[in-house]
Amino acid sequence: MRTCFSGPCNDPREVFYTRCSIDLPSHSVRIEDVPCRNLEDVLGGFGRSFQMLAERTVTHAFTPANPLIVNIGVLTGTNLMTGLRTYFSAYSPLKVSNRGLPAAMWATGSCKFGPKLRWTGLDEMVLEGRSNRPVLVVVQRGIGGPAVAFQPADHLLGLDCHGKIMRLHEQFPDAHFAVIGPAGENYESCYFAGVALSTENQLKSRNDKCRWAGRGGMGAIMGFKNVIGIVAQASDQVTRLKPEIRDINKEASGGPGSRKFREKEKGGLGGTWSNYVPLEEVSFVPQHNFRPTGDGRARLMFRETVEPEFVIKAESCFRCGISCHKNVYEKNPDGTRGRFLAKFDYEPVNLLSTNIGIDDPRKAAELISLVDQFGMDSISLGATIAYVLDYNDRHPSSRILNGATFGDFEKVKELVEGTGKGRFPEIGRGVKRLSEQLGEPGYAMHCKGLELPAYLPDTNPGYPWAIAGGHMSMATHLSLVLERDTSVGYWVKAITERGLYFVRDDLLGLCKFAALTAENAAQAVKHEIGLEITAQELLAAVRRAFIRALWLERKQGYERADYTLPSEVFDRPNTTLGIGPFVTREFFSELSDRVWSVFDPEIAAL
Amino acid sequence: MVRIRFTTLFAERIGGISAVEVSAGTVESALRALTDRHPELVPLIWKDEGTVNPVIVLFLNDRQLGPRQFGASVKPGDEIDIIPALEGGCGPPLSAAIAIAAPHPSGFGETQDVTSTRHWRP
Numbered sequence: 181m182r183t184c185f186s187g188p189c190n191d192p193r194e195v196f197y198t199r200c201s202i203d204l205p206s207h208s209v210r211i212e213d214v215p216c217r218n219l220e221d222v223l224g225g226f227g228r229s230f231q232m233l234a235e236r237t238v239t240h241a242f243t244p245a246n247p248l249i250v251n252i253g254v255l256t257g258t259n260l261m262t263g264l265r266t267y268f269s270a271y272s273p274l275k276v277s278n279r280g281l282p283a284a285m286w287a288t289g290s291c292k293f294g295p296k297l298r299w300t301g302l303d304e305m306v307l308e309g310r311s312n313r314p315v316l317v318v319v320q321r322g323i324g325g326p327a328v329a330f331q332p333a334d335h336l337l338g339l340d341c342h343g344k345i346m347r348l349h350e351q352f353p354d355a356h357f358a359v360i361g362p363a364g365e366n367y368e369s370c371y372f373a374g375v376a377l378s379t380e381n382q383l384k385s386r387n388d389k390c391r392w393a394g395r396g397g398m399g400a401i402m403g404f405k406n407v408i409g410i411v412a413q414a415s416d417q418v419t420r421l422k423p424e425i426r427d428i429n430k431e432a433s434g435g436p437g438s439r440k441f442r443e444k445e446k447g448g449l450g451g452t453w454s455n456y457v458p459l460e461e462v463s464f465v466p467q468h469n470f471r472p473t474g475d476g477r478a479r480l481m482f483r484e485t486v487e488p489e490f491v492i493k494a495e496s497c498f499r500c501g502i503s504c505h506k507n508v509y510e511k512n513p514d515g516t517r518g519r520f521l522a523k524f525d526y527e528p529v530n531l532l533s534t535n536i537g538i539d540d541p542r543k544a545a546e547l548i549s550l551v552d553q554f555g556m557d558s559i560s561l562g563a564t565i566a567y568v569l570d571y572n573d574r575h576p577s578s579r580i581l582n583g584a585t586f587g588d589f590e591k592v593k594e595l596v597e598g599t600g601k602g603r604f605p606e607i608g609r610g611v612k613r614l615s616e617q618l619g620e621p622g623y624a625m626h627c628k629g630l631e632l633p634a635y636l637p638d639t640n641p642g643y644p645w646a647i648a649g650g651h652m653s654m655a656t657h658l659s660l661v662l663e664r665d666t667s668v669g670y671w672v673k674a675i676t677e678r679g680l681y682f683v684r685d686d687l688l689g690l691c692k693f694a695a696l697t698a699e700n701a702a703q704a705v706k707h708e709i710g711l712e713i714t715a716q717e718l719l720a721a722v723r724r725a726f727i728r729a730l731w732l733e734r735k736q737g738y739e740r741a742d743y744t745l746p747s748e749v750f751d752r753p754n755t756t757l758g759i760g761p762f763v764t765r766e767f768f769s770e771l772s773d774r775v776w777s778v779f780d781p782e783i784a785a786l
Numbered sequence: 787m788v789r790i791r792f793t794t795l796f797a798e799r800i801g802g803i804s805a806v807e808v809s810a811g812t813v814e815s816a817l818r819a820l821t822d823r824h825p826e827l828v829p830l831i832w833k834d835e836g837t838v839n840p841v842i843v844l845f846l847n848d849r850q851l852g853p854r855q856f857g858a859s860v861k862p863g864d865e866i867d868i869i870p871a872l873e874g875g876c877g878p879p880l881s882a883a884i885a886i887a888a889p890h891p892s893g894f895g896e897t898q899d900v901t902s903t904r905h906w907r908p
Contacts, residue, residue, distance in 0.1 A: 436791045436804075436867040439845070447848045449871065458841045458871045658872045662795065662841055663829050678798055695794055697804055715802070 181303050183710050190712045192222045197303040204311040209328045219721040224253040226286040227687035227725040229269035233284040241273035241282040242404045248307040253689020257298030258708040259421050261429040262691035264497050266294035268398035273371040274610045275396055275629040279737035285396035286648050290691050291379040292498045293356040296412035301326035311406035321414035333408035340553035341376035342388035349383050355413035361555020364403035366602025371609050372560035373399030380498050387520040394557040395649045424707045428700045433501030437695025441504040443494045451506045452526040453483050462758025466535040466634050469570035470625050474756040480539040491517040504693050521545040530634035531562025537586030554600025563631035564611040567624050622747040637745045641763045642675045644743035647729040655682035666762035668770050676778040684722045727782045788816050788860045792868040799826040814856045843869045
């Protein structure tokens with residue numbers, strides 16, 4: 181990214197980013213400096229990629245017309261702590277309108293691939309068409325700038341994500357990698373395949389510690405394109421740390437915003453895993469396909485319950501002081517750290533244990549590890565498997581697939597492996613399709629085709645307005661437990677005035693866990709690239725990007741009926757919940773009217 | 787004065803302010819002083835009957851306080867952090883007014899305070 185300010189340093193049109201367009205059928209490459217059209221283009225991430233997607237007509241995810249855009253945010257690869265995000269954007273095979281058209285989607289993950297991509301000299305890659313054979317895209321920083329080459333990738337086929345990365349590491353020792361797993365190779369049967377990103381810790385420890393751009397099937401798109409991996413090879417280009425950035429980093433790593441994710445000895449609360457405790461207080465921890473029973477078994481997965489049996493080590497992404505990774509290891513007889521098992525975060529742990537009736541941390545670790553090996557989104561897979569188990573419970577005489585039911589670890593494991601290998605397309609194509617095929621969509625836990633994270637829909641009527649996953653693109657999933665307000669007016673404000681700004685860091689290239697203030701984020705942009713923006717201008721751009729995403733959903737056939745919750749929320753209220761139930765059809769109808777009365781004019785004005 | 791810092795969840799309700807200073811003798815009275823000054827924070831900080839919301843966590847000078855320690859004395863220069871016990875539920879803090887913007891030749895857009903009008907067109 182470069183600037184050529186002729187006057188005051190505040191015109192985004194005087195900022196240029198470097199885009200590499202790759203025609204996969206011919207392996208031809210065009211690298212160009214592109215002037216930004218607006219602030220969203222400067223900020224990057226989905227703010228830029230969705231503008232490109234808006235210009236395309238795509239009626240099916242698996243067509244050559246669907247580009248895969250791999251880009252970074254303006255702060256990725258800078259000295260700002262957590263500036264580590266890479267974004268993968270495309271029309272999703274998983275998120276589809278009721279009319280059957282694919283929706284624009286992005287997935288993002290941290291760690292060093294994003295910075296390495298920036299250090300090659302590229303801000304964005306656009307993968308067009310489909311390669312005729314499995315290919316590895318190698319981006320290197322050459323003498324005259326970024327250079328792109330292609331290598332056969334047949335030798336990587338069939339390896340799991342970690343195996344692919346370690347093989348590539350031998351070949352490209354100073355590079356980082358984005359790869360798909362077997363699930364991505366079996367994209368036609370596994371729409372929720374994700375993209376694995378290599379980490380420093382992984383390459384050094386040789387443990388399976390990828391980070392993930394998991395949601396929405398971006399790995400499946402990569403698989404369709406026959407791109408098995410992307411290599412970003414450049415020497416580290418760490419520049420002088422400006423005092424202003426140092427101060428922001430200090431605030432991010434030691435301030436209140438990141439306390440939740442830090443360890444207790446670092447003044448924190450121990451990571452997202454600790455969500456179990458306050459959620460269980462009000463029976464909000466999903467059990468039995470998002471239907472808490474109030475039996476208290478969720479406590480078996482509390483960190484405090486699990487910790488004595490294992491060694492839990494807080495580890496971090498490249499140059500991040502928060503150390504949010506809660507990595508679980510075997511405990512040796514002498515109490516020292518043994519074999520690495522899995523990284524525990526609240527969502528995958530819940531969806532691959534408590535929510536499917538498996539209340540055993542060792543089995544949860546095995547499933548999480550297996551899902552990572554195959555390269556699948558643990559949220560989509562976990563929620564879809566929960567639906568299968570629920571269906572089988574409801575139909576004991578006509579069970580589907582292998583007949584698995586809640587708590588049957590061996591059969592669940594078989595479903596996980598089979599899905600990753602492409603043998604269970606019923607699961608791999610997501611819960612929306614499966615439930616519609618079975619004629620029982622009421623308890624399929626998704627909104628707009630994307631499976632719900634581990635927060636109950638009964639407690640979050642804001643889910644339908646999330647644009648790229650329920651807990652990362654609309655921050656209303658914990659509002660009820662935090663404020664206990666069940667009025668329509670509260671929820672309208674929560675969605676239209678607060679929740680949508682959660683996507684701010686999905687433009688900037690930052691991790692949400694740093695919880696930077698908007699003022700600090702704007703300052704960071706100024707100090708890192710020289711563009712002077714205010715916090716208000718930044719937030720205005722974020723809002724435009726969000727509204728544009730809603731516009732894009734309409735372009736792909738989304739209608740008001742698409743914006744709803746699983747019907748069991750209305751039809752079978754769960755009375756075990758500590759607060760509520762409050763989301764009735766009448767409530768939701770009024771909420772919907774009022775939310776659209778805010779968003780509709782803004783969409784029309786785009 | 788005692789300094790109270792909090793996360794975006796709180797800041798977004800009071801115009802992006804992420805820390806305030808209050809005069810107080812105990813942690814609990816510091817919270818009272820905070821919500822007296824910013825009543826918008828009452829639903830987040832207090833539960834019914836005036837008890838502290840059980841899903842927030844308090845730190846005094848980097849030391850986590852249990853629910854029975856909210857009467858702890860504080861002195862000038864002390865720092866209290868208020869943290870939600872759950873991840874998420876909050877967006878980035880907003881500035882004094884939430885601004886939306888129309889497409890604009892400069893690319894920045896013309897901002898408008900939407901707290902004064904909900905139906906906006908360029």
